[in-house]
Amino acid sequence: MAIITISRQNGxxxxxxxxxxxxxxxxxxxxxxxxxxxxxxxxxxxxVARLNESAKFFTNPIGKSDRTYADVLVERIRQLxxxxxDSNLIVLGMGxxxxxxxxxxxxxxxxxxxxxxxxxSVSRRYHISDVQAREALMMGDRKHKRFVQTLFGxxxxxxxxxxxxINTDRLSVDECVDSIAELARKHDIRARxxxxxxxxxxxxxxxxTVSFKNDTEEEFAQILxxxxxxxxxxxxxxxxxxxxxxxxxxxxxxxFYLPHxxxxxxxxxxxxxxxxxxxxxxxxxxxxxxxxxIRIVYKRDFQELVERLRLFGG
Amino acid sequence: xxxxxxxxGTLKVIYDEETIRARVKELGNQIQKDxxxxxxxxxxxxxxxxxFLADLTRSIDLPLKLDMxxxxxxxxxxxxxxxxxxxxxxxxxxxxxxxxxxxDVIRTGLTTAYIIQNLEMKKPKDITLCTMLLNPDRLLMTxxxxxxxxxxxxxxxxxxxxxxxxxxxxxxYIAQIRKR
Numbered sequence: 001m002a003i004i005t006i007s008r009q010n011g012x013x014x015x016x017x018x019x020x021x022x023x024x025x026x027x028x029x030x031x032x033x034x035x036x037x038x039x040x041x042x043x044x045x046x047x048v049a050r051l052n053e054s055a056k057f058f059t060n061p062i063g064k065s066d067r068t069y070a071d072v073l074v075e076r077i078r079q080l081x082x083x084x085x086d087s088n089l090i091v092l093g094m095g096x097x098x099x100x101x102x103x104x105x106x107x108x109x110x111x112x113x114x115x116x117x118x119x120x121s122v123s124r125r126y127h128i129s130d131v132q133a134r135e136a137l138m139m140g141d142r143k144h145k146r147f148v149q150t151l152f153g154x155x156x157x158x159x160x161x162x163x164x165x166i167n168t169d170r171l172s173v174d175e176c177v178d179s180i181a182e183l184a185r186k187h188d189i190r191a192r193x194x195x196x197x198x199x200x201x202x203x204x205x206x207x208x209t210v211s212f213k214n215d216t217e218e219e220f221a222q223i224l225x226x227x228x229x230x231x232x233x234x235x236x237x238x239x240x241x242x243x244x245x246x247x248x249x250x251x252x253x254x255x256f257y258l259p260h261x262x263x264x265x266x267x268x269x270x271x272x273x274x275x276x277x278x279x280x281x282x283x284x285x286x287x288x289x290x291x292x293x294i295r296i297v298y299k300r301d302f303q304e305l306v307e308r309l310r311l312f313g314g
Numbered sequence: 315x316x317x318x319x320x321x322x323g324t325l326k327v328i329y330d331e332e333t334i335r336a337r338v339k340e341l342g343n344q345i346q347k348d349x350x351x352x353x354x355x356x357x358x359x360x361x362x363x364x365x366f367l368a369d370l371t372r373s374i375d376l377p378l379k380l381d382m383x384x385x386x387x388x389x390x391x392x393x394x395x396x397x398x399x400x401x402x403x404x405x406x407x408x409x410x411x412x413x414x415x416x417x418d419v420i421r422t423g424l425t426t427a428y429i430i431q432n433l434e435m436k437k438p439k440d441i442t443l444c445t446m447l448l449n450p451d452r453l454l455m456t457x458x459x460x461x462x463x464x465x466x467x468x469x470x471x472x473x474x475x476x477x478x479x480x481x482x483x484x485x486x487y488i489a490q491i492r493k494r
Binding site for chain 2: 223225226227229262263265304
């Protein structure tokens with residue numbers, strides 16, 4: 001599952017990237033047009049035109065209700081995101097990054113390009129002169145800015161509201177789609193794991209940088225990389241024993257989590273016969289957290305792996 | 315056959331030709347039953363699976379399609395271990411098809427996991443594994459092994475596709491060899 005919001009400057013290939021992502025992720029783009037077609041029932045032509053032209057009109061109540069067009073927009077987009085547990089969602093424009101701010105697993109992208117490139121792109125696309133393109137861009141930029149400012153009181157150009165900003169001057173649509181899809185996929189793994197930790201009562205230990213405790217762990221990570229197997233380092237701590245006051249007295253943080261295989265691996269550099277305590281902890285994890293797939297990589301396993309890689313020609 | 319066992323330093327026969335033949339026949343019958351009426355693509359992993367693949371598929375009486383996949387460790391200047399890459403990809407379209415991957419032996423399951431991950435990107439209906447030999451005590455990865463010929467332990471083995479430094483695959487039975 002990926003939830004991606006895309007804010008774009010006009011003429012920056014933002015629409016093309018959103019469409020490319022939709023094809024890649026087998027979903028559709030939730031754009032302003034989609035919102036007007038689907039969020040408000042049957043709108044009169046005049047209302048559609050005013051919603052298209054005026055940001056302020058979004059703050060008007062719908063009919064005699066006390067809810068505004070903006071309220072419904074926010075509510076429906078958040079609902080779509082909540083319903084996207086097993087599917088993908090792409091929200092184009094409409095201040096999606098603000099609507100889904102802090103939404104678990106969502107990534108917020110801003111697509112930009114230099115004025116010169118945007119002008120050329122727009123003039124070519126609409127068969128207009130560079131001067132006309134410049135004017136069109138100025139008006140379009142102002143309209144986008146006003147929409148977000150009016151509805152959410154935020155500046156669309158504020159870089160702090162985005163996770164990634166892409167300048168398409170030298171990048172193709174495909175390159176951008178690849179990067180965004182991969183970012184969304186990895187971010188979703190972390191978000192799901194964090195949610196799983198919340199649910200299971202385990203401690204979320206995901207950090208932004210990896211610091212291995214010893215060379216064996218680092219070498220094992222290299223082996224996983226060799227096989228292109230995705231891993232997270234010590235993302236979860238499983239409490240396995242508590243005192244009378246409920247304080248954790250024993251816990252285990254498996255060294256690796258392989259999201260694709262939903263598998264925790266704990267490395268040990270000790271001989272197999274000396275790992276009784278670790279085995280006991282593993283057993284407790286399986287008892288206390290049913291469904292958790294956890295295995296020990298013994299010293300012998302590890303050495304055999306390294307040996308096989310040597311024979312294999314690595 | 316004397317020269318090859320001598321060169322390999324075989325210690326004893328673990329599974330002789332007759333035992334292998336009978337077990338492969340059993341596996342073939344089971345697979346035939348499980349996949350009857352489905353579009354089955356059998357993919358052998360180069361090079362170890364070739365004898366097993368040849369015998370197994372000939373004991374499955376279904377209009378299956380056959381392909382092979384090969385991978386290798388490519389040295390990488392930026393890492394000590396290099397990277398594993400597919401060097402012979404499948405040519406048959408497996409989208410929406412049922413896939414059976416055939417291996418000679420699964421130990422840790424790392425290479426198998428790599429192959430499965432790659433095949434999954436081609437969106438088959440499902441992927442199942444069939445291996446001649448399986449070492450369950452060493453299995454680290456959760457890979458979908460449904461069929462296996464025999465369970466093994468940590469012995470050094472050669473024959474029936476298994477090699478040591480690329481030698482011994484053509485031994486018609488599986489033998490224990492001296493540890494190198």
